[in-house]
Amino acid sequence: MAAEARLTFDIPAQSLESALKLFTRQSGGQLIYGALDLSPYHAPAVQGSMTYGDALSRLLSASEIEFRLRDGNVAVLRERRDQSAEEVNTLQRVDVVGTFDEEREHIYQTPGAAGVVTREQIDRLPPRNTSDVVENVSGVFTSQSRQNPGVSVNVRGMQDFGRVTVMVDGARQNFQKSGHGSNGLVYVDPELLSGVDVFKGPVSTAGGAGSIAGTVNFKTLDADDLLENGERAGGRLNLNSGDNGYHFAGSLAAAFRPSDNFDMTAAISRKNLGDYERGRRGLPDDTPDYLHGVSQFTGQEQWSGLFKTRWRFAPDQSLELSYVGMRADYSESYQDTSLQDHQRGENEAHTDTLSAHYHHGGGDNLLLDLDASLYYTLTRVNEARRGSNFYDDFAVEYETNTVGGTLANRSVFPFSGFDLALDYGTEFYYDWTDPQAQSRSNDSQSSTEWFTGATPEGERWVTSAFTEATFQHQDWLKLIAGLRYDWYQIEGNGRVFNGLIPNPEGVRPSYTRIYTNFDVERHAGDFAPKLTLSLSPYRWLEVYGSYGQGLRPPAITESLLSGAHVGNMFYYYPNPGLEEERSRNWEVGANLKWDGLLARGDTLRTKIAWFDSTVENYMVQGAIMTPVDEAQPVGFSGFAFVNLDDDVRFRGLELETDYDAGWVFGGVSYTRMLIDMGEGGYDPFPLGSVYGYPDTVFGEPGGYNGGAVWYVLPPRQRVLANLGFRLFDRKLTLGSRFRYERTSKTPPIGGWVSGSAVDSWRTWDLWSSYELTDNATLRLSVNNLRDTYYTEMNGGSYQVGTGRTVIGGISLRF
Structure with missing residues (x-):
């Protein structure tokens, strides 16, 4: 790569150390900075088309660090008080930033439960269905019939009805269809994917x-x-x-x-x-x-x-x-x-x-x-x-x-x-x-x-x-x-x-x-x-x-x-x-x-x-008493979604x-x-009763409810x-x-x-x-x-x- 070639950058304003890691990924170059302490510095945003050197200069503009290019795409960083490249050559420790997959690096820079799937991981073992794509991420499961190309994503035991926000390029996929199994299905082809980003837990x-x-x-x-x-x-x-x-x-x-x-x-x-x-x-x-x-x-x-x-x-x-x-x-x-x-x-x-x-x-x-x-x-x-x-x-x-x-x-x-x-x-x-x-x-x-x-x-x-x-x-x-x-x-x-x-x-x-x-x-x-x-x-x-x-x-x-x-x-x-x-x-x-x-x-x-x-208030489907039930029915007569006690x-x-x-x-x-x-336990009369709420076993804690949770x-x-x-x-x-x-x-409650x-x-x-x-x-x-x-x-x-x-x-x- 020639240093004069114009490249496209999209680096938000952030700490200098994090910005340089994004820079190496987007430029394809290498940075050698030895034992320099980058922690005191902040980098402005760098976005648009510019040369390798211009982009790096802008990133370093708010710091006391300068650089010298080697072989076009290798930059040696040093404090501005340094006067010669020889001082850099005698560094006892040299760090080359960018050797580790920067997409995977995001997982280990986040103070929270993040996960990443890269295109390289997808290509290793060609997926039969979309569910195969995310199985490498800890805490993430899928519930998918191999008969159906749609996939339901389960994160930390929870799925369906929007408990997990599933998106394609940031656009929500909220399709739902009731049946004997998972409710929310997402249809996306693994061949068109560049990767998958996961964040587990509440998102603010x-x-x-x-x-x-x-x-x-x-x-x-x-x-x-x-x-x-x-x-x-x-x-x-x-x-x-x-x-x-x-x-x-x-x-x-x-x-x-x-x-x-x-x-x-x-x-x-x-x-x-x-x-x-x-x-x-x-x-x-x-x-x-x-x-x-x-x-x-x-x-x-x-x-x-x-x-x-x-x-x-x-x-x-x-x-x-x-x-x-x-x-x-x-x-x-x-x-x-x-x-x-x-x-x-x-x-x-x-x-x-x-x-x-x-x-x-x-x-x-x-x-x-x-x-x-x-x-x-x-x-x-x-x-x-x-x-x-x-x-x-x-x-x-x-x-x-x-x-x-x-x-x-x-x-x-x-x-x-x-x-x-x-x-x-x-x-x-x-x-x-x-x-x-x-x-x-x-x-x-x-x-x-x-x-x-x-x-x-x-x-x-x-x-x-x-x-x-x-x-x-x-x-x-x-x-x-x-x-x-x-x-x-x-x-x-x-x-x-x-x-x-x-x-x-x-x-x-x-x-x-x-x-x-x-x-x-x-x-x-x-x-x-x-x-x-x-x-x-x-x-x-x-x-x-x-x-x-x-x-x-x-x-x-x-x-x-x-x-x-x-x-x-x-x-x-x-x-x-x-x-x-x-x-x-x-x-x-x-x-x-x-x-x-x-x-x-x-x-x-x-x-x-x-x-x-x-x-x-966990929502499940349970057997209920209908408004016109005069007494406990034999078997069950109706189902509704209820909140568990x-x-x-x-x-x-x-x-x-x-x-x-x-x-x-x-x-x-x-x-x-x-x-x-x-x-368990829930209100078995969600619509009330015209017969004065007759006695029922429905809704009793630990009792029969006809199959409240329909996914394993x-x-x-x-x-x-x-x-x-x-x-x-x-x-x-x-x-x-x-x-x-x-x-x-x-097994699930009643399942x-x-x-x-x-x-x-x-x-x-x-x-x-x-x-x-x-x-x-x-x-x-x-x-x-x-x-x-x-x-x-x-x-x-x-x-x-x-x-x-x-x-x-x-x-x-x-």
Whole structure:
């Protein structure tokens, strides 16, 4: 790289040490600064197109440090009082910044529970579904049917109905569909991803509105991911194919940058999967025959695409417009067995996300670093439901629309000996759902409510104002205080079943159903504070502790549930009086960073954290007494979402570590979960009673409630360990991965766990890559090397995972 080449930088105002790390990543250069103490200095924002030297000069402009260039892209830093390069050459210790993956470095610089997935990690073992992408992050799980390309993200034991904010490039994905399993599904193609950012626990800045478990942001490709420094056009072609139903997965992505201030990116992806064979080794003797061999209905076909354009129309202003979309065809059945083929449904999922992002900041103005965004997400799932003994063929459509936006600014106030940074702003999102169902036989009965009532039509607004102050004294003390106010409103209507009236003899039908119309309009709001204290007594050690609160309003489904289970097995009822979930989260942890620990130039990074989250008013689905029940029914007559009387508690230990010595590298991710769902207990009369509240066993602590929690709990322990070697001048990379899960043996309240699902398991994977040229890389991977029989979380039960799968591929840059 020539020093005169113009590069594009986007470095916010921050401490000088952190800014230089971003600089090395964005420039591709190296900095040598020896034992210089950078902690007293602050760097202004550097944004826009400029040369390597100009950008570095601006970063150092507020310090007493200067630099001298070597070989174009290597800069030697020194104090201004130094008079010669010889003094620098005699430094006893030389640090080269940028040898460790800067995206992963973010994990170990954050005084909180952060996680990162890089594109390199995604490419190692090509994912079959999106759930495979985030499994390396401690404390993050997924609940996904292999029949469905959508994924439900579970963070620290919590999922569904917005407990976790899941985004694509900052745009919320709030699609929900009721069924036997997880409720919230996100459709995003791993081929279009550049990485994933995770933050666990309450968030007091943008993205945290209405959630209590954390945020997960799937980032898609842009021009910076495809173009090297100085390139005007280029792209990437990925092609993968294998056995065991992994027919094809590939993508073509290209970027064009006609000038330093404008770029465009486009990508298209195709995936074709077939039914897979389950593993055979360790198959339990009591496993039913239908769980042997091929897993039915796990084939999928999908197309995905994106288009982005970015315009820097002023030195400190930019506008980015983007579109990300996916179309997927797949089949589903209640059980993955050919015996259930008559219940097979042919499905099509569409998702489209449009977003605009404006940024204003840079230069020497430390008070202005403004981000504004506006987005729209539409997710629609069309189902062709085959008829059964209970109903005729149905055409069903579930649709969730989300409009949202953020406005946030960062102001930095540097003082002598310490810095103060303020992040403040607002965000909002508006959801509306529009389910449709139609019997293909034009049956006049009200059975369409079997499909639309459980995923009801409604609207929900959530708005939030937030501020977070970060006080930093040199590099050893950091205090972060945040406060947000969330407000929500839910509106909707429907009708509920209230009983039968016999018709006169000879009249058909023999009875008349009685319904009552209902309207829901509820709003509320509250504050949620957060406080974090971080201490760094040594450069290699940071310890922190934090306390935070969160608030999650009821979702549309939870408030407006109505209709009946398919076949009129039982009825659903709304609960307009649901209280918001409120969480209290304690966390203590440490970041450890060593350079040159075992060998010259190696890096070791470790993050360890203990968390304790308590949720009051936890919302679950439980059996209730309907308003017209005169006495305790036999079995049950209705279900509604209710607030548990007991608090629900999620505790655990998380560990992530990365080691890189150049020729050898590895990492470990460990999670230990302790979940206490309490004794339950809830109000079994959410809609009151016209018969004076008769005695009932429903809602009693520790008693029967018909299955309140419809998703299984995450494993008690999970370990993922990676080990790799770079050989032949790093052209050949060989690696392996070990996975272990110790499944939770405590079933959900009123739920069930099948006998074949509670066994612990371990699997081994292998992967390799070889750089044929600078622009061509061959890849080969083996998932589940020993063909182990194992199970995965699948909503309300478990699903048997894939057997041994060999995948080969090639990546081409052009």
